[in-house]
Amino acid sequence: MSTFSFTPRTNWQCAACGEPLTPTTVGVEYMGNTFSVELPACARCGLVLVPEELALGKMLEVEQLLEDK
Amino acid sequence: MDQQELRALESLCIQEEQPQCQAACPLHVDVRALALAMAKGLGGEAWKALRKAMPFPGILGRLCDGPCQARCLRAEAGDAIRIAALERACVAVPGPAQRVLPLPAKATRAAVVGAGLAGLTVAWDLARKGYPVTIFDTAPALGEGLYAAYAGQLPAGVVAAETAPLAKLGVAVVPNASVTAPDFPETCLATHHAVFLSLDALDAAAVAVWDVDHDGGKAVRCDPATQATSREGVFRGGAHASPVWRAAQGRFAATSMDRRMQGVSLTARREGEGPCATRLFTSLAGVAPLPAVPMADPAAGYSPEEAAQEAARCLRCECLECVKTCAYLAAYKGYPKAYARQIYNNASIVKGNRQANRMINSCMLCGQCEAICPNDFSMATLCLDTRRGMVARGIMPPSAHDFALEDLRFNRGNAFALARHAPGATHSGYLFFPGCQLAGSQPGHVARAYDWLRQAMAGPVGLALGCCGAPALWAGRETLFAEVLDEVRETAARLGAAGKPPTLIVACATCASVFAAHAPDLPVVSVWEVMAGHAVAGATPPTAPLALHDPCTARHNAPMRDAVRAVLRSLDVPVEELRLGRELTACCGYGGLLYNANPPLARQAAAHRAAQSGNDFLAYCAMCRDNLAATGKHALHLFDLIFPGQDQLDSTPPQGQADPAARPAPGFSQRHENRARLKRHMLDALWGEKADPVPEHQAITLRLAPEVAARCEERRILVEDMQRVIQHAETTGRKLHDPATGRNLACLQPVRVTYWVEYEPAAGAGGTAYVVHNAYSHRMTIPMAAPVPAPVDGAHDGDAA
Numbered sequence: 126m127s128t129f130s131f132t133p134r135t136n137w138q139c140a141a142c143g144e145p146l147t148p149t150t151v152g153v154e155y156m157g158n159t160f161s162v163e164l165p166a167c168a169r170c171g172l173v174l175v176p177e178e179l180a181l182g183k184m185l186e187v188e189q190l191l192e193d194k
Numbered sequence: 195m196d197q198q199e200l201r202a203l204e205s206l207c208i209q210e211e212q213p214q215c216q217a218a219c220p221l222h223v224d225v226r227a228l229a230l231a232m233a234k235g236l237g238g239e240a241w242k243a244l245r246k247a248m249p250f251p252g253i254l255g256r257l258c259d260g261p262c263q264a265r266c267l268r269a270e271a272g273d274a275i276r277i278a279a280l281e282r283a284c285v286a287v288p289g290p291a292q293r294v295l296p297l298p299a300k301a302t303r304a305a306v307v308g309a310g311l312a313g314l315t316v317a318w319d320l321a322r323k324g325y326p327v328t329i330f331d332t333a334p335a336l337g338e339g340l341y342a343a344y345a346g347q348l349p350a351g352v353v354a355a356e357t358a359p360l361a362k363l364g365v366a367v368v369p370n371a372s373v374t375a376p377d378f379p380e381t382c383l384a385t386h387h388a389v390f391l392s393l394d395a396l397d398a399a400a401v402a403v404w405d406v407d408h409d410g411g412k413a414v415r416c417d418p419a420t421q422a423t424s425r426e427g428v429f430r431g432g433a434h435a436s437p438v439w440r441a442a443q444g445r446f447a448a449t450s451m452d453r454r455m456q457g458v459s460l461t462a463r464r465e466g467e468g469p470c471a472t473r474l475f476t477s478l479a480g481v482a483p484l485p486a487v488p489m490a491d492p493a494a495g496y497s498p499e500e501a502a503q504e505a506a507r508c509l510r511c512e513c514l515e516c517v518k519t520c521a522y523l524a525a526y527k528g529y530p531k532a533y534a535r536q537i538y539n540n541a542s543i544v545k546g547n548r549q550a551n552r553m554i555n556s557c558m559l560c561g562q563c564e565a566i567c568p569n570d571f572s573m574a575t576l577c578l579d580t581r582r583g584m585v586a587r588g589i590m591p592p593s594a595h596d597f598a599l600e601d602l603r604f605n606r607g608n609a610f611a612l613a614r615h616a617p618g619a620t621h622s623g624y625l626f627f628p629g630c631q632l633a634g635s636q637p638g639h640v641a642r643a644y645d646w647l648r649q650a651m652a653g654p655v656g657l658a659l660g661c662c663g664a665p666a667l668w669a670g671r672e673t674l675f676a677e678v679l680d681e682v683r684e685t686a687a688r689l690g691a692a693g694k695p696p697t698l699i700v701a702c703a704t705c706a707s708v709f710a711a712h713a714p715d716l717p718v719v720s721v722w723e724v725m726a727g728h729a730v731a732g733a734t735p736p737t738a739p740l741a742l743h744d745p746c747t748a749r750h751n752a753p754m755r756d757a758v759r760a761v762l763r764s765l766d767v768p769v770e771e772l773r774l775g776r777e778l779t780a781c782c783g784y785g786g787l788l789y790n791a792n793p794p795l796a797r798q799a800a801a802h803r804a805a806q807s808g809n810d811f812l813a814y815c816a817m818c819r820d821n822l823a824a825t826g827k828h829a830l831h832l833f834d835l836i837f838p839g840q841d842q843l844d845s846t847p848p849q850g851q852a853d854p855a856a857r858p859a860p861g862f863s864q865r866h867e868n869r870a871r872l873k874r875h876m877l878d879a880l881w882g883e884k885a886d887p888v889p890e891h892q893a894i895t896l897r898l899a900p901e902v903a904a905r906c907e908e909r910r911i912l913v914e915d916m917q918r919v920i921q922h923a924e925t926t927g928r929k930l931h932d933p934a935t936g937r938n939l940a941c942l943q944p945v946r947v948t949y950w951v952e953y954e955p956a957a958g959a960g961g962t963a964y965v966v967h968n969a970y971s972h973r974m975t976i977p978m979a980a981p982v983p984a985p986v987d988g989a990h991d992g993d994a995a
C-alpha cells in the first residue's frame with residue numbers, strides 16, 4: 126500500500142521512557158486498508174505521535190477517500 | 195433499485211419535459227433557447243437554436259405562423275410572447291456560416307417532386323443522413339417557386355442562400371422538370387426507392403399522374419402517422435395552410451422514407467412527433483403581468499432592441515418547484531431526475547470512487563419535495579432506501595453518522611435511560627416519553643411537563659427517558675433501529691397494566707412520526723393534544739407575532755399541529771403562519787442526520803429557514819428551536835411560553851438563560867450533561883433514589899478556554915471523551931510530555947475514533963482538575979504501543995498497557 130512520512134521536529138517526548146521521539150515506520154489501518162507511515166515514536170516503548178496537522182490534513186483526506194471507495 | 199425502477203422514478207420528475215411552446219410546435223423548435231439567446235442579444239446563438247429543429251430558418255423563420263403562441267404560458271401573465279415576430283427578428287440578420295458534413299452515400303435513393311417547404315425539408319433531412327436525393331423542381335432554379343408562393347415575404351436571394359447547403363450534401367436538382375409527363379412516376383420509381391410529393395409546390399395535374407387515392411384535386415389521402423399514400427413507396431406532404439406544418443409534414447415523411455429504405459417499421463415509436471402535450475409545470479406565482487413589446491415599425495417587425503425586450507419577457511418555463519424551496523436540492527445544482535440517476539450510478543459502481551455518498555447522506559428525509567412535486571417525487575424515499583442498501587453492503591461511510599449513533603448509544607445507556615411508574619403507582623395508564631433532544635436542551639421543561647401531566651391526567655402517568663431510534667432509522671441501520679423500537683415496546687409492555695400498553699405521551703414530533711410509522715401498535719398522543727384539552731396558563735404573551743415553525747416530522751400530523759395552534763390561541767400568542775408551514779414545512783437542518791453528515795449544509799438549511807420571516811420564531815421541537823437560535827435568530831420553544839422562568843436543571847451558564855429566545859443552542863457535551871442531570875434529579879426528587887455513581891473518568895474536572903471549548907464542539911469531541919483520554923494517560927503513564935511547557939499529549943481509542951488531548955494539571959487542584967489546551971481526533975487506527983517498560987528490578991513482567 127502507499128506510504129507517507131510525517132516527522133516534523135517536535136518537542137514532545139515519551140513521558141514514561143523519558144526519550145525523544147524518532148522517525149519510525151508504523152502500520153495504520155482504516156476500513157480494512159493498511160498503510161505504512163513514518164511517524165515520530167518512542168524507540169523504547171513504541172508510543173506514537175500523530176500530529177494535529179496530519180490528523181486533520183492528509184489522514185482525514187485518506188479516510189474520506191477510503192470511505193467513498 | 196434496478197433500471198426499471200430508476201426509469202419509473204425519473205419519469206416522476208418533470209423538469210426535463212418540454213415547455214408548452216416546444217411541445218406545441220410541429221417541429222419542436224426550442225423556443226425557450228431562442229428567446230434566451232435573443233434576450234441576451236446573441237444573434238448567432240439564436241440562429242443555432244433555430245437551426246437545431248427548423249429547416250432553412252432564413253426562409254421558414256420569415257413565414258412561420260407560430261402555432262406555439264396559442265399555448266405560451268406568458269398569456270396567463272400578460273400577453274403571449276410574440277414568437278413568430280422573434281423568429282423574423284432573428285433571421286433578419288444573416289446567420290453564422292453553416293458547416294455541413296456529407297456522409298458516405300447510401301445505396302438507396304430518394305426523389306422529391308416539387309420544391310415547396312415540404313419537399314425541401316425532405317431533401318434536407320434525407321441528405322443529412324447520407325441518402326442521394328434528387329429534387330424535381332418545376333421552377334427554373336431550385337426553390338424559385340417560393341417567392342411567388344409567399345409573395346412579398348421573402349427577400350431576393352434568400353432562397354439560394356438558404357438552400358446552398360443542399361448542393362454541398364450532393365443533392366441533385368432537375369430544374370424545369372416535366373413532372374406532369376404520364377411516364378414520370380414510373381421513371382421516378384424505377385430509379386428511386388422512395389418518392390415524396392410536395393403538394394405545396396405541385397398543381398392538380400402533377401398529382402393526378404401518380405394515381406394515388408385522393409379526395410379531388412390535390413387532396414391526396416395518406417396515413418397521417420406516416421404520410422404514406424396509397425401507392426407503395428410514395429409519400430406526400432405540404433397540404434396544410436400553415437407553413438410550419440408544411441415543413442413538418444415533410445419531416446414526418448422523411449422519417450418514413452428513411453425507415454422504408456432501411457426496411458424497418460414505419461410506425462413504431464413515433465409518439466413524440468408533431469405537437470403533443472407536456473407535463474412540465476411552471477409556477478406563475480409572483481410573475482407580474484407584462485404586455486407584449488410594441489413595434490415602432492410594424493411593417494419592419496421588431497428592431498433588435500425591441501426583440502431583446504420581448505424575448506426577455508419569456509418565462510423560461512421550468513419546474514424546479516422543489517429546488518426553489520429546499521436548500522439541499524439547490525446545493526447540488528441539479529434536480530430530482532438528475533439526482534436519481536446519480537444515486538443509481540453511485541450504487542452501481544463496483545470499483546472506483548462513489549462521489550454521491552455525501553449527497554445521499556445530506557437529504558433531510560423531510561418530505562417537503564414530495565409535498566410540493568406535482569407527481570410526488572420523494573427524495574426521502576430514494577435516499578433512505580439507498581442508505582439502507584449501503585449499510586447492508588457495508589459501504590456506508592462510518593463518519594457520516596458515527597457521532598449521532600454514539601449519541602443514541604448514550605441515550606439508551608444507564609446515564610439517561612429510565613422507566614418508572616408515577617411515584618406511588620403500580621402501573622401506568624400513560625407514559626410520558628419526552629424524547630432525547632428536549633431532555634438534552636431543556637431538562638427543566640421535561641420535569642415541569644411531567645409534573646403538569648401527573649396533575650392533569652386521570653390515570654397514573656409513568657416516565658420513560660430514552661430515544662425512539664430516529665437516528666438509527668435515518669442512518670439506514672435497520673437492525674439497530676428494530677432493536678431500539680423493541681426496547682421501547684418492551685418498556686411500554688412492562689409498565690402497562692394487564693397486557694395493555696400505556697398510552698405514550700410524546701413531546702417530540704419525530705418520536706410521534708417514528709412510532710406512527712413503525713410501531714403503530716403503540717397508542718401515542720402528543721403532549722400538545724393533551725394540553726389543548728386543558729386550560730393551560732402561561733407566561734405573558736409576546737406582543738409581536740412569532741413565526742410558527744412546524745417541525746418537518748409533523749408534516750403529516752395534523753392533530754399535533756392543530757393542537758399546538760389551539761394551545762397558542764388559548765395563550766393569546768400572536769402567530770405568523772409561514773407560507774412553507776404545515777404540510778409544506780421546511781426542515782431546520784437536523785432531519786436525516788444532515789447536521790452530522792454535512793454540517794455546513796445543515797447550517798445553510800437552518801439559515802434558509804430562518805430567513806423566511808423577519809419575526810422571531812416559535813418552535814415546538816427542541817432541535818428546531820436550537821438550530822434556528824444557532825443562526826442568530828431569536829427562537830422560543832412552546833414550553834418557554836407555558837413554563838416560564840429559569841430552567842433549574844440546564845447546565846447552560848446563567849447569562850444564557852435571561853431571555854429564553856436568545857438562549858444559545860447547547861453544545862454536545864452539554865446535552866449529555868443535561869440528560870444525566872435530568873435522570874439524577876428525577877430519581878432523587880420523585881423516587882428518592884440515588885443515581886448510579888458516575889464512572890471514574892467523569893470525576894475529572896476539565897477547564898477549557900472558550901475558544902478551546904468551541905473547537906472541541908466543532909470537532910465533535912465530548913468532555914467525556916477527553917476525560918477518558920486523560921484518565922487513561924494518567925493511570926497508565928502512556929503519554930507524551932513537553933518539558934519546556936509542562937504539557938502532556940495523550941490519545942485513546944474508546945470505540946472507533948482516536949482522540950488526542952493536550953493538557954496539563956490545573957494548578958492547586960490536587961490532581962483532580964486539568965486544563966485542556968487542544969483536542970483533535972482521527973479515525974485511522976494506530977497501533978497500541980507496547981506495555982510501559984518494566985521497572986529495573988524486573989519484578990513486573992507483562993504488565994498490560
